Structures are given as C-alpha cells and as structure tokens.
Amino acid sequence: MEPIYYDIHCHLAEFADNEIEQMMTSMPNLKVVAVSDDIRSLNRVLDLASRYQGRVFPCAGFHPWSLKDHQLEEAWQVIRLAERAGVVCINYRVHGLRRSGEQEE
Ligand SMILES: [Zn+2]
Numbered sequence: 001m002e003p004i005y006y007d008i009h010c011h012l013a014e015f016a017d018n019e020i021e022q023m024m025t026s027m028p029n030l031k032v033v034a035v036s037d038d039i040r041s042l043n044r045v046l047d048l049a050s051r052y053q054g055r056v057f058p059c060a061g062f063h064p065w066s067l068k069d070h071q072l073e074e075a076w077q078v079i080r081l082a083e084r085a086g087v088v089c090i091n092y093r094v095h096g097l098r099r100s101g102e103q104e105e
Pocket of ligand 1 (some may be wrong): 009011035
C-alpha cells in the first residue's frame with residue numbers, strides 16, 4: 001500500500017496553475033490542506049479544491065500577521081464564503097503567546 005502524504009498547511013494559492021498541476025501530477029498520493037490569507041486567496045483556494053476534489057482541502061481565514069490590515073467587513077465576507085463552501089478552519093493567535101523563535105513586538 002502506497003503511503004499518503006499530507007501537507008497540512010500550504011499556501012497553495014500562491015502557486016501558479018501550472019506549478020500546482022505539476023505538483024499534483026507528479027505526487028498522486030499528495031493531499032493538501034490549503035490555507036487562505038484573505039478573500040482573494042480564499043476564492044482561489046475554493047477553486048483549487050473544486051478542481052482537485054479529495055486532494056485539496058480549503059481553509060478560510062486571515063493570516064494572523066496581517067490581521068490588522070483587514071476590515072471587519074472582510075471577515076464577514078470570508079465567513080459567509082466559508083459557510084457556503086462548508087469550510088471550517090480555526091487559526092488564531094493569543095496575545096502574549098509566541099511561537100518559539102518569534103521576537104517580542
Ligand atoms: Zn501559513
């Protein structure tokens with residue numbers, strides 16, 4: 001039995017279509033959890049999930065590092081899009097906690 005490889009946090013929307021096609025063709029046992037940073041990348045990730053059903057799993061949200069650059073209305077738009085697509089993703093950052101190696105702001 002061939003192993004199945006999962007990339008559980010991939011910014012797939014940042015790759016060109018031909019790069020993704022090459023990736024998916026050359027690694028048939030690869031499944032990708034495709035995160036999004038904003039509405040634009042969420043739309044792209046939803047499109048890719050539709051194109052590669054069962055292999056690309058979309059996640060909706062904003063990148064925590066650029067959260068301050070988005071308006072509240074954008075968050076509602078992302079939530080509505082995610083609900084329509086049946087996507088659930090939680091990605092949060094608690095103030096005061098840092099991942100190892102992160103510098104204090
Ligand atoms: Zn990331």
